[in-house]
Amino acid sequence: MNELTLVHPDAATTIFNLDDYRVLETQTLSFGQRRIHIESTVESGCPGCGVISTRRHSGRQQRVRDIPVAGPVEVVWAKRRLFCDELLCPRKTFFEATIEVPARARTTSRLRSALVKAVIDSGRAATETATAHGVSWWLVQKALNMAATKLPSVDLLRPRMLGIDEHRFRSFRFFKDPETNLWQRIEPWMTTIVDLDTSQILGVVDGRDHTGVGAWLIKRPLEWRLFVQVVAIDPSAAFRKALRMWLPRTAVSVDHFHLIQLANQALTEVRQALSHQVRGRRGRAVDPAWAHRMLLLRAGDSLSDQARARLEKIFATDDPTGKLKAAWDVKEQVRTLLRTGSLEDAELAKEDLERLVKESKQPETTRLWRTICRWWKEIEVLIVTGATTGKVEANNTSIKHIKRTARGFVNSTNYTTRIMLRSAARIAVNHP
Ligand SMILES: [Zn+2]
Numbered sequence: 326m327n328e329l330t331l332v333h334p335d336a337a338t339t340i341f342n343l344d345d346y347r348v349l350e351t352q353t354l355s356f357g358q359r360r361i362h363i364e365s366t367v368e369s370g371c372p373g374c375g376v377i378s379t380r381r382h383s384g385r386q387q388r389v390r391d392i393p394v395a396g397p398v399e400v401v402w403a404k405r406r407l408f409c410d411e412l413l414c415p416r417k418t419f420f421e422a423t424i425e426v427p428a429r430a431r432t433t434s435r436l437r438s439a440l441v442k443a444v445i446d447s448g449r450a451a452t453e454t455a456t457a458h459g460v461s462w463w464l465v466q467k468a469l470n471m472a473a474t475k476l477p478s479v480d481l482l483r484p485r486m487l488g489i490d491e492h493r494f495r496s497f498r499f500f501k502d503p504e505t506n507l508w509q510r511i512e513p514w515m516t517t518i519v520d521l522d523t524s525q526i527l528g529v530v531d532g533r534d535h536t537g538v539g540a541w542l543i544k545r546p547l548e549w550r551l552f553v554q555v556v557a558i559d560p561s562a563a564f565r566k567a568l569r570m571w572l573p574r575t576a577v578s579v580d581h582f583h584l585i586q587l588a589n590q591a592l593t594e595v596r597q598a599l600s601h602q603v604r605g606r607r608g609r610a611v612d613p614a615w616a617h618r619m620l621l622l623r624a625g626d627s628l629s630d631q632a633r634a635r636l637e638k639i640f641a642t643d644d645p646t647g648k649l650k651a652a653w654d655v656k657e658q659v660r661t662l663l664r665t666g667s668l669e670d671a672e673l674a675k676e677d678l679e680r681l682v683k684e685s686k687q688p689e690t691t692r693l694w695r696t697i698c699r700w701w702k703e704i705e706v707l708i709v710t711g712a713t714t715g716k717v718e719a720n721n722t723s724i725k726h727i728k729r730t731a732r733g734f735v736n737s738t739n740y741t742t743r744i745m746l747r748s749a750a751r752i753a754v755n756h757p
Pocket residue numbers: 371372373374375376409410411414415416
C-alpha cells in the first residue's frame with residue numbers, strides 16, 4: 326500500500342504545482358476568495374531519531390501563506406501528526422514537515438524566495454514588496470535575513486586584494502524607531518570593503534571613521550588577514566597608518582582616481598591664482614581659461630583636434646606667464662605616470678614630473694609633487710597590482726540606491742543584509 330505516490334496527479338495539483346503536495350479540494354468563498362486544501366505526498370522523518378513514519382496520530386488544519394496562483398489563494402494544509410515507531414526515541418509523536426514548509430514555518434519556501442528575489446531584483450523597499458505581495462513587512466524582512474544567513478561567510482572567503490572606500494550617500498537624517506519610539510540620527514557616511522578580484526562586497530561599515538573598518542578587520546581570522554596581499558585606499562595618511570596595525574603584511578595601494586583629482590585640483594588653484602594676479606579678480610565667462618575650465622581638466626590624450634585647438638588658443642591668449650600651460654603639463658604628466666606598466670617606466674615618468682614641477686615653479690604644483698613623493702611606495706603598488714578602489718565606487722552606486730529606497734531603515738543590519746544579498750546575487754549572475 327502506497328497511496329502517497331501519485332502516478333497521475335489531478336489537474337488541480339498540477340496547476341497548483343507545490344512540490345510534495347497534492348490538492349484535496351478547492352473552494353470559492355463569498356467575495357470570490359479561493360481556498361485550496363492540500364496534503365503532503367511525502368513521508369516524514371521523526372526530528373528526534375530520523376526514522377520515517379506513516380502511522381497517523383491526529384491532524385490539524387494549518388494555514389500556509391503562498392505565492393499567488395492565478396490570483397491570490399488561501400492555502401490550508403491538512404497536516405498530520407505521526408507516531409514515532411522507534412522504541413528508543415523519547416519523542417512519541419511529531420508533525421510532518423516538507424522542504425516547502427519546514428517545521429514551524431507558516432509560509433512556503435517558494436513565497437520566501439519570491440519575496441527575496443523581488444527585493445533584490447527591483448531594489449524596492451521591503452515595505453513596498455510586502456504591499457505588492459499582500460504580506461507583512463516583517464515577513465519580507467525575515468525572508469531577507471534568512472537568505473543572508475545562507476550567504477557564504479566572509480571568513481570562508483580568501484580575498485587577495487581589498488578596496489576600502491568611504492562614501493557619503495546623503496545628508497544625515499533622523500528616524501523614529503517604531504519599537505522604542507526614540508529618534509535616532511542616521512549617519513550619511515558609510516565605508517565599503519570590497520574584494521577587488523570579484524567586486525563582491527565583503528562588509529559595510531557605518532560612518533567614515535576608520536575605527537569602524539578596524540573593528541571589522543580585527544574580527545576576521547588571522548589567516549584571513551594574512552592572506553590579503555594588497556589593499557587599495559584613498560590617499561589618507563591616518564588610514565594608511567592605521568592599516569599597518571590591522572593588516573601588517575599587506576601592501577597598500579593608493580587609488581589613481583583620487584591622485585588625478587589632486588592633480589586637477591592643483592591645476593584649478595593655479596588658474597584661480599593667475600586670474601587674481603593678472604586681472605585682480607575671479608574668473609569670468611569672458612576669460613578663455615575660465616570659460617574652458619572643464620576642458621583644462623579633461624584627459625589631454627583623449628581630446629579631439631577641435632578641443633586641442635581650443636586648448637592651444639587658451640594657452641596662447643590667456644596665459645601670458647606660461648604658468649597655466651606649465652601646470653597643465655604637470656597634471657598630464659601625473660596621468661602619464663599612473664598609466665605606466667612597470668616600476669622602471671614609473672621611475673622615468675617620475676623624473677620627468679620632477680623636472681616639470683621645477684620648471685613650473687608654483688606652490689600648487691610643488692604641493693602636488695610632495696604628495697606624490699609621500700605616497701610613492703603606494704603608487705608603486707598601484708602600478709604593479711592595478712588595485713584601485715574603482716570597483717568599490719561602482720558598488721557604492723548600487724548601495725546608494727539601496728539606501729535611498731530603504732527610506733525607513735533604522736536598523737543598520739537590515740540594509741547591510743540587503744547590500745550583501747544584492748552584491749552576492751550580482752556575483753552569481755556574473756560568475757555562474
Ligand atoms: Zn523518533
